[in-house]
Amino acid sequence: GPHARAALSAFSRESLARAVVLQRDPCGHAPLARVIRAGRAAGPLVGGNLALLAALAGTPYAPRYDGAILVLEDVGEATYRIDRMLRQLALCGALGAIAGLACGAFTEGTPPHDVNSRPLDDVLREAADIAGVPAIAGIPMGHVDDQWTLPLGAHAELDADSGTLHVTLP
Numbered sequence: 001g002p003h004a005r006a007a008l009s010a011f012s013r014e015s016l017a018r019a020v021v022l023q024r025d026p027c028g029h030a031p032l033a034r035v036i037r038a039g040r041a042a043g044p045l046v047g048g049n050l051a052l053l054a055a056l057a058g059t060p061y062a063p064r065y066d067g068a069i070l071v072l073e074d075v076g077e078a079t080y081r082i083d084r085m086l087r088q089l090a091l092c093g094a095l096g097a098i099a100g101l102a103c104g105a106f107t108e109g110t111p112p113h114d115v116n117s118r119p120l121d122d123v124l125r126e127a128a129d130i131a132g133v134p135a136i137a138g139i140p141m142g143h144v145d146d147q148w149t150l151p152l153g154a155h156a157e158l159d160a161d162s163g164t165l166h167v168t169l170p
Contacts (some may be wrong), residue, residue: 011146019149023169026149027156032138033163036124039134041100042157045070045150045167050106054085057092065097069156069165073104073142079117082106086127095131100158102165104141134160 008016019026033115046068047053053072056062074082103124110117121137128135136158140146148165155168 003025009058009145009147011140012149015140015147015149018144018149019037019167019169024150025094025167025169027052027139027165027167030136030139030163030165032140033136034121034138035160036103036135036137037128037133038103038161039043039100040157040159040161041069041134042073042155043067043069043099045055045069045152045154045156046098047069047150047152048073050074050082050085051077053094054088057088057094062094064093065094067099069100069102070094071102071104071141071150074106074109076108077106079110079120079123082109083118083126084118086123090127090130095127098131098133099159099163100133101128101131101135102158103135103137104139104147105144107143116162134158136160136162136163136165 015026018024046063049069050072051074124137140148157166
């Protein structure tokens with residue numbers, strides 16, 4: 001989710017400047033986006049770190065998911081744990097309320113050579129299918145060098161087919 005870094009890459013600085021200084025869309029086309037479930041959606045940006053959102057599920061501190069574009073990332077979580085946390089969000093009604101899903105980086109998780117683990121995109125696809133919403137993975141978000149500035153609460157438009165997320169700032 002949103003976090004401070006000691007040094008920003010040029011990509012991250014440009015996104016931050018577009019959002020804060022120019023009051024313009026800090027996102028756009030995600031160069032590494034993968035279509036998880038086709039379609040388009042619009043709504044307020046909600047989300048951040050999956051483990052923290054799962055921990056808040058069912059509490060008065062959980063965000064409102066109604067009609068939202070849910071953005072997710074995490075670090076150090078195995079695929080089976082990501083699956084469990086997404087199912088927790090489904091069971092508490094969060095996934096059923098969203099309009100779209102945009103996933104960033106899930107870093108330092110299950111090693112790619114782990115034959116006992118399901119592919120992450122399969123887990124994300126199941127979550128998108130449960131929610132019945134368009135979804136992409138691979139947006140520049142999370143514990144990675146190049147990140148979009150994602151102003152939570154701002155209106156966003158997701159086009160999974162073209163791998164874009166556009167944000168309208170007030």
